[in-house]
Amino acid sequence: MPDPTLALPYPVYLDHIRTESRRFRDVLAGCDPAARVPACPDWSAGDLLWHLTEVQWFWARTVRTRPAPPAEDVAGPERPATYDGLLAAFDEHSAALVAELEAAGPDAEAWHWAPVQTVGTSYRRQAHEALIHRLDAEQAAGAVTALDPALAADGVLELVDVMYGGEAPPWGRIEPSEHLVRIDLLDRDASIWVRPGTFLGTEPESGKCYDVPHVQVVDGLGTEPSAVVAGTAADLDAWLWNRRDDRGITVSGDPAAYDAFRAAVSQPLD
Known part of the structure; x- marks a missing residue:
């Protein structure tokens, strides 16, 4: 089971959306609009600015029109x-996102692509969206600052438990491997246990077939891990999001277990 102590109170997520979005905006305001974004080399600073503007517009609208799913047209x-103009549009839609989240409250029912269909899911996801893209902005501008350790720790948990993991939908199944990997967040005195595996199934609506690496957060207490991946919360979060290399990350144990873990957390995210 996910460690509940790593999750943050909803007002803290909202504060992070404000502060990370503000830092993102301030960094890009002084950046060359044509500067490349290292983690997304096809993007300029202007493209990055517009991307987060569109994301925050989308989720502000989704919360405002809850609980109906967003119309495709x-x-x-x-x-x-x-x-x-891009900076002004970001100011408008970022402020709207915070206002809509705050007005709705985290417990309100709302559509989300993730399993938990509440506004609170957007509190959490948008805090991490802003954090990682703030890092993108800083890397583009050459002005990187530290990630908040508590938010980064929850970011590691969200990544393995939601972005790359979770339970299978009714039309699919998960075949777990024999490997058990422990992720040690050294500066948070916490660990996350995961079991790599394979997700298989055919999506009914699209007919798309899946046979892809997967990972599930598990209760590993009382067992020995096959492999251990360790680092600070910030290093792990940025590394898992491909925003930093593996300097600061240590790996021990069975190489096959580590390879299975890396395969599960290296899939492209839509």
């Missing part, structure tokens, strides 16, 4: 032609 905002 709704047109998004038009991208401004100037960098100053």
Whole structure:
């Protein structure tokens, strides 16, 4: 089971959306609009700015129109032609996201692609969205600052438990491997246990077939891990999101177990 002590109170997620979005905006305001984003080399700083603007617009609208799922034919905002226009659009839609989340409250029912269909899911996801893209902005500008350790620790948990993991939908199944991997967050005195495996199934609506590496958060107490991956929360979070290399990360144990873990957390995210 996921360690509940790593999760943050919902007001803290909301505060992080504010502070990480503000830092993102401030960094990009002084950045060359054509600067490349190292983790997303096809993007310029202007593209990054517009990406988070669209994301925050989408989730503000989704919370506002809850609990209905977003309509596929709704047109998004038009991208401004100037960098100053991009900054102004970000200010508008970022403020709207915070206002909608705050007005709804975390317990309200709302559509989400993740299993938990509440506004609180967007509190958490958008805090991490802002954090990682703030790091993108800083890397583009050459002005990297530290990640908040508590938010980064929850980011590691969200990544393995939601983004790359979780339970199988009714139309699929998970075949667990024999491997058990422990992720040690050294500065948080906490560990996350995961079991790599394979997700298999055919999505009814699209007919898309899945046979892909998967990972599940498990209760590993009382057992010995096949492998251990260790680092600070910030190093682990940034590394798992491919925003840093593996300097600061140590690996021990069965190489096959580590390879299975890496295969599960290296799949492209939609």
